Structures are given as structure tokens and as C-alpha cells.
Amino acid sequence: MDDLDRQILDILRRDARTPYTEIADEVGTSEGTVRNRVERMTEEDVIERFTISTRTGNVKAMIEVGVAVDVDTARISQRMAEWEEVDFVWQVSGEQDVVLVVDAADTRGVNELITQAREQDEVVSTKTRLILDEQLG
Numbered sequence: 001m002d003d004l005d006r007q008i009l010d011i012l013r014r015d016a017r018t019p020y021t022e023i024a025d026e027v028g029t030s031e032g033t034v035r036n037r038v039e040r041m042t043e044e045d046v047i048e049r050f051t052i053s054t055r056t057g058n059v060k061a062m063i064e065v066g067v068a069v070d071v072d073t074a075r076i077s078q079r080m081a082e083w084e085e086v087d088f089v090w091q092v093s094g095e096q097d098v099v100l101v102v103d104a105a106d107t108r109g110v111n112e113l114i115t116q117a118r119e120q121d122e123v124v125s126t127k128t129r130l131i132l133d134e135q136l137g
Contacts, residue, residue, distance in 0.1 A: 001046060004029065008037055009047070016050040058103050059130065061110045064096035065117050066125035073097050076122050083116065085109055096127060 007027045011018050020034040027034070041047045067076060073091050077098050081089040088101040100117065104110045110128065117126050 001041075004033075005037055005041060005046070008034060009041070012038070012047070012050075058105055059107055059110055060101070060103050060134070061131055062129045063100040063102060063110075063114055063117055064092075064127040064129070065098040065100065065123055066095065066127075067097045067122045068124055071097075071122040076120065079120075080117070083113065085113060096125070101131075 004027060008023055011023050011026060020031045020038070023034045024031045038047065065076075065080075067073060077089045077091055080086060080098065080100055083100075085102050085104045086100050087103050088099075090099040090101070091097065092099050100113065102110060102113050104113065110130075114126055114128055117123055
């Protein structure tokens, strides 16, 4: 990945619907070059998916989950990613092992997800942080 790829990614992170012609103008290349690079980065899984960010009025939170030492974090992460109000699941280093980024209708929904996480046999601890504001770079 080179500097041009990074510039293209920065634009797509801000708005994944930005037309390739607009990206090309901004980075100083052709639309075909942008299209080819985006296709290549998608095929190579540099770009995993195109997504949207919403302002639903919901409660967003990060639920940090600690699991037992002998647990396959990839397996529990995949299972938690299927939960309805979970937007992202990150495997992380540090005190906790997995972070769920959730978008629930209200605090009751967040609390239900915390309970659901704690009910998993592999989970030994949880810590929750409400997301107060989000800025896209």
C-alpha cells in the first residue's frame, strides 16, 4: 500500500459513497486508477466492507469483555458479532480481550447486551463505556 492508496482510503473513510471521479480530482489521478485501486484493495481485504455511520438517537457503547485464558477469542468474537445490536467486535490487547461496539435503542438494551455477554461461559469480566460523541476523521 502506498501514499495514493492511503489518500483514497482517507476519503472513503469519511464518506464511502464519494464518487471515484471526485476522489480522482482530490488526489490528482484518473477515475480509472481510483477504481482499480479500490477494487484491488477490496480483493486483498484491505477494504473489508463499505459501511455507514448513523445518528439514530440510540445509545452507543463499548462493552469490554475479559475471557478465560484458555478461550479462543476468535470463536467467541464471531458468536458475539451475530448479536443484533452489535456493530463491531474487536479483539484487543490489554486488560480486556474483546470489545463490542453496540448501538442499542436505550440503556436497557445496552444492559441486556452486558447481561448476555456475562452469561457466556467463557466471559470472566465486563467493563462498559457509553459513547458520548463520535467524530469521523
